[in-house]
Amino acid sequence: MEETAIRDLLTRLARPHPSGGKVIERAAILAEGGDFPEVIEWIIDHEGAPEAAAASAPSGGLHGSRNVQPLRTEQRRALRYVLPADALA
Secondary structure, three states: OOOOHHHHHHHHHHOOOOOOOOOEHHHHHOOOOHHHHHHHHHHHHHHEEEOOOOOOOOOOOOOHHOOOOOOOHOOOOOOOOEEEOOOOO
């Protein structure tokens, strides 16, 4: 994909983020059917980053953590990517 095509795609998909930047859903990028790895590379090259996943509360009672090993945050795929405010300008 060309630089302008990626920028146009992300501008269309981006939503405001509380940090003042823009956030793009991973699922939205995949649904567009473009070259996903190239789009993610563009985001990282323009100081974007995967949004940190919130830790989920343990469940299953007092000893529930003994029975279930949830995926660590670094093992989960990022659901959203955050770009600085000026990345799409």
